Amino acid sequence: MAVEAKPESPAPIGGARRVNRPSVLSIIGLVFAGLFVLVLLRNFISDPQEFINVTLIGFTTGCVFAIVALGYTLVYGILQLINFAHGDVFALSGLFASTIMISVLNLSGDEAVVVVIIGIGATLLITAAFSSSLNASIEFLAYRRLRRQPRLTMLISAVGMSFIVQNISLYFYGVGFYRAPDGLVPTGAAFTIGEVSLGWDKVVVILITVPLLLVLTWLVRSTKQGKGMRAVAQDQDAAAMMGINVNRTISFTFLLAGGLAGFAGVMFLLQFQMRYDTGFELGLIAFTAAVLGGIGNLAGAALGGILIGCIQAWNEGLEHWTLGGDWTRSMVFGILIAILVFRPEGLLGERTPEGA
Numbered sequence: 417m418a419v420e421a422k423p424e425s426p427a428p429i430g431g432a433r434r435v436n437r438p439s440v441l442s443i444i445g446l447v448f449a450g451l452f453v454l455v456l457l458r459n460f461i462s463d464p465q466e467f468i469n470v471t472l473i474g475f476t477t478g479c480v481f482a483i484v485a486l487g488y489t490l491v492y493g494i495l496q497l498i499n500f501a502h503g504d505v506f507a508l509s510g511l512f513a514s515t516i517m518i519s520v521l522n523l524s525g526d527e528a529v530v531v532v533i534i535g536i537g538a539t540l541l542i543t544a545a546f547s548s549s550l551n552a553s554i555e556f557l558a559y560r561r562l563r564r565q566p567r568l569t570m571l572i573s574a575v576g577m578s579f580i581v582q583n584i585s586l587y588f589y590g591v592g593f594y595r596a597p598d599g600l601v602p603t604g605a606a607f608t609i610g611e612v613s614l615g616w617d618k619v620v621v622i623l624i625t626v627p628l629l630l631v632l633t634w635l636v637r638s639t640k641q642g643k644g645m646r647a648v649a650q651d652q653d654a655a656a657m658m659g660i661n662v663n664r665t666i667s668f669t670f671l672l673a674g675g676l677a678g679f680a681g682v683m684f685l686l687q688f689q690m691r692y693d694t695g696f697e698l699g700l701i702a703f704t705a706a707v708l709g710g711i712g713n714l715a716g717a718a719l720g721g722i723l724i725g726c727i728q729a730w731n732e733g734l735e736h737w738t739l740g741g742d743w744t745r746s747m748v749f750g751i752l753i754a755i756l757v758f759r760p761e762g763l764l765g766e767r768t769p770e771g772a
Contacts, residue, residue, distance in 0.1 A: 448754065459734040465611035470733035471726055476618040476687070478725020479625040483680040484702035485709070485717040486632065487551075487673035493712040494649045494669045496567060500574040501554055503699015504581035505674060509547040510681030510690045511585055513539050514594040517685075525599025532600060536682070540624070544678035551674025552667050554581075560663070578696075585692035593689040601686050621683050628679060629718055632672075636714060645669055649712075697745070704752040710765025719763060724748060 460467045484506055491499045516539045517523045523535045558577045562570045601620055605613035636642040644665045647655040656662050684690055684698070705724045709716025728748065732741040739747065755762060 474726035474729025482721025507695025547678030710762030
């Protein structure tokens with residue numbers, strides 16, 4: 417949206433210009449940022465190898481957060497909607513992936529490496545197809561007829577769909593925890609440099625995440641469908657006048673976001689246990705990551721996810737001047753509040769005339 421430039425104010429008498437002083441909120445924000453950097457420096461100086469190991473763990477966890485955050489930011493970018501059902505789609509996708517691995521493909525962890533690679537690849541594709549279909553169905557059933565209604569109406573519908581998807585997961589999978597078969601991904605170190613090591617489970621997540629981010633960036637920026645998505649995000653009515661099928665473009669966006677949730681569900685399953693309500697908390701963390709990076713900005717969502725993953729790992733894994741694992745949730749949502757107060761547009765977002 418173009419904004420008319422305001423004429424510059426005349427300089428005060430004598431030619432001196434007024435110097436813009438930082439606001440109180442800016443000063444407070446800089447103080448918090450300085451304290452945060454000081455804590456990291458203290459831990460790095462104390463034990464560099466441990467600091468790097470913890471950071472690598474946070475980076476791989478952040479990759480999962482980033483993939484889920486990208487789903488949030490895609491939907492927000494095109495509909496200005498926080499799709500609260502996205503986290504529950506992620507959880508149901510992960511549980512569905514466990515069924516594919518164990519009951520359909522009969523993976524046990526004792527297979528040859530080639531079989532394991534093919535099995536994980538097949539699980540990713542099948543789960544992505546399932547989650548894409550589920551997310552597109554949610555858009556068609558719960559959101560499409562509400563687009564012209566006040567945004568609050570669609571937001572309430574999203575909250576309702578979140579509970580519905582969560583209860584579907586509860587009905588089919590119960591309250592138990594599920595994870596990938598033991599031994600499917602080796603638990604040993606893929607490589608070690610000095611005392612710094614990176615496990616195979618972390619390497620697999622990185623090998624999935626990086627190509628996925630590159631393909632997504634290329635799709636949105638360089639393909640005809642991606643240009644249509646950007647046009648609809650700017651102005652649905654103008655895009656329709658230019659011959660773009662708005663309904664199909666929005667459905668494609670939900671398909672894409674659902675596929676990302678499916679990929680994230682598989683990656684989470686390869687590292688951790690999950691159950692029907694895992695998506696509630698992780699979805700909120702991923703939403704925080706999207707806001708931190710600048711919701712509606714793909715690079716910002718990826719950056720925010722990785723930063724949140726690292727912050728969580730630093731708080732739980734470092735020894736000096738950290739609060740410990742019991743405070744992780746409070747820290748994450750404290751960051752959300754701080755971003756909304758000090759920089760509402762996020763780290764990479766653009767400040768708009770409306771202040772969004």
